[in-house]
Every structure is written in structure tokens, then in C-alpha cells.
Amino acid sequence: xxxxxxxxxxxxxxxxxxxxxxxxxxxxxxxxxxxxxxxxxxxxxxxxxxxxxxxxxxxxxxxxxxxxxxxxxxxxxxxxxxxxxxxxxxxxxxxxxxxxxxxxxxxxxxx
Amino acid sequence: xxxxxxxxxxxxxxxxxxxxxxxxxxxxxxxxxxxxxxxxxxxxxxxxxxxxxxxxxxxxxxxxxxxxxxxxxxxxxxxxxxxxxxxxxxxxxxxxxxxxxxxxxxxxxxxxxxx
Numbered sequence: 001x002x003x004x005x006x007x008x009x010x011x012x013x014x015x016x017x018x019x020x021x022x023x024x025x026x027x028x029x030x031x032x033x034x035x036x037x038x039x040x041x042x043x044x045x046x047x048x049x050x051x052x053x054x055x056x057x058x059x060x061x062x063x064x065x066x067x068x069x070x071x072x073x074x075x076x077x078x079x080x081x082x083x084x085x086x087x088x089x090x091x092x093x094x095x096x097x098x099x100x101x102x103x104x105x106x107x108x109x110x111x
Numbered sequence: 112x113x114x115x116x117x118x119x120x121x122x123x124x125x126x127x128x129x130x131x132x133x134x135x136x137x138x139x140x141x142x143x144x145x146x147x148x149x150x151x152x153x154x155x156x157x158x159x160x161x162x163x164x165x166x167x168x169x170x171x172x173x174x175x176x177x178x179x180x181x182x183x184x185x186x187x188x189x190x191x192x193x194x195x196x197x198x199x200x201x202x203x204x205x206x207x208x209x210x211x212x213x214x215x216x217x218x219x220x221x222x223x224x225x226x
Contacts, residue, residue, distance in 0.1 A: 031213040042203050042217030043154070045112070052212075088153060092213040096142055096159045096167065099205075099215055103153050 002027045002093050006102030014110050019076040021105045023089030032072040033090040033099070034063050043088060047074070079109045112189045113138055113208040115218035123224045124194055131190045132221045134204035139184035142207035144215065145177070149200045158201075160187045 013019055016079045023032070031050055035043035049060050049065035049072060056063055062075045076083055089102040114137040126131050134143065141163060146154040157177055158166040166179040180188045193199050201222050205215040 033214060035217075040220075040222070042115075042205075042220045045214055045216065048212070048214050095160075097142075097207065097213050098144060098159055098169075099154075099157050100156075101154045 001102050002029075002091070004089055004091060004100055004102035006089055006105055010106040012108045012110060013079055015079060015081060017079055018060040019079055019083070019107060020073060021087060022041060022071060022073045022101045023060070024071040025091065026070070029091035029093075030069070031092055032063070032065050032076045033092075034072070035088045035090060035101075037086045037088065039085075046087075048051075058067075065102075076107075079107075081109050081111065083107060084109050086102065112216045113140065113206050114183070115204065115206060115216060117204060117218040117221050119221060120219065121195060121222040121224075123226065126195050126225055128194055128195065129190055129192045130223060131188050132202050132223075133200040134187045134189070134218055136185045136206050138208070138225075140208060141210055143181060143187045144205045144207070145179060145187070145189045146203045146205065146217075147200045148203060148220070153202065159190070172208075191223065196225045199225045 034046045035045045047063040052069050054065040060077045064073045078109045086104045088104050116135045118133045145157040148154045156169050158168045158174045160166045160179050160181040162181045178190045194220040203220045205217045
């Protein structure tokens with residue numbers, strides 16, 4: 001099946017710094033999704049992207065749908081402690097549009 | 112977005128037993144999905160549950176091990192049968208709240224530990 005390669009696997013940053021993570025695929029996706037998972041919780045949808053080249057923001061978060069449709073980027077500006085968590089990219093596949101998830105990026109924000 | 116609840120939130124079970132996990136949504140949805148998240152890992156789809164039809168299982172998952180019910184448009188259950196320690200995971204249900212939008216909303220998960 002389709003696989004999503006997400007990097008980096010983990011990040012340790014200082015509060016106030018900007019963060020960037022990305023996701024690549026060998027196959028084309030028509031939709032890219034970014035989720036955040038806090039400990040003990042289910043993933044929460046952050047941003048959905050539907051068009052190649054699209055740039056979408058949600059507060060301090062900005063995500064881009066790559067031109068080739070095989071990659072996507074998520075940026076977080078001016079990180080704060082509550083940004084800590086695991087960030088996943090995901091894309092729908094199959095007739096039921098079931099989601100394939102990336103391996104996740106564990107973000108730690110140091111005070 | 113839909114509000115999704117799962118029961119139980121966590122459980123500790125003995126090997127060889129079975130556990131049924133419930134997923135309740137606050138609105139009618141067409142598609143419900145069940146995922147497994149093994150410790151420190153990403154989410155893997157177990158099956159897709161459509162009301163009124165048999166669940167569709169992904170490669171590596173079988174109905175005898177993970178029977179699923181979908182009796183109506185707001186509820187589904189996943190049973191983990193004949194459990195072994197390898198089944199220790201977080202089990203999550205999700206819904207396709209806006210058909211055509213490709214977005215899914217997730218429940219809080221059920222953390223299962225098998226001894």
C-alpha cells in the first residue's frame with residue numbers, strides 16, 4: 001500500500017522557535033491532512049489541504065500541499081509549551097477514503 | 112466536527128479473553144473506521160465499518176480476530192478476540208463526518224493492556 005515518510009522523527013526546540021516538518025510519498029495524494037496527538041488522546045485535525053500548491057494557515061500553523069502532490073510541509077511559528085505532542089501527516093486512499101498515516105514527528109518544546 | 116466517545120477508555124485484560132470496545136458519535140455518519148496504534152507507533156487502519164454491510168478489513172486483520180458491528184449510523188463496536196500481549200495497543204475509532212471532505216475525526220481511544 002501507499003506509505004508516507006515523515007521527518008524528522010523527533011525535534012527538541014526552545015520555546016519561541018519556529019518548527020518545520022515534512023511528509024513525502026512515492027504516490028500522488030489529492031488531499032493532505034495534518035493531525036496532532038496529545039498523550040492519552042486521539043489525533044486532532046489541524047489542517048486539511050486539497051490543491052497542489054495550496055498554502056493554508058491555522059493560527060501559528062501553516063501547511064503547504066506540494067506542487068508534485070507527493071509531499072506536504074507543516075510549519076509552526078513561535079512555539080509554545082502546549083505545542084508539545086506528536087504530529088502526523090495523513091492522506092486518504094482507497095474507495096472508502098481510509099487514511100494512511102505518516103510515522104509521526106514527536107515535538108518537545110523546552111522552556 | 113463530530114463528538115466521538117469510546118468505552119472503555121482503558122482496560123487491563125488477561126490473555127485468551129476478549130474485549131469489546133464501543134464507539135458512539137453524536138450525529139449520523141456514513142463511514143466509521145477502526146485503527147490500532149501500537150506503543151510508540153503510528154496509526155494503522157484495521158477496518159472500515161459501513162452501516163448495513165459487513166466491515167471491510169485491511170491486509171493483516173481478520174474478522175475472527177477483530178469482529179466489528181455497525182448496527183446504526185451513530186454506533187459501532189470492535190471486539191479484540193482471544194487476546195495476547197501483542198494486542199496491547201490504543202484502539203481508536205474515527206468517522207468521516209463530511210463525506211467528500213476526506214477528513215476524519217477521532218475518538219479519544221481505548222488503551223488496552225494484555226497481561
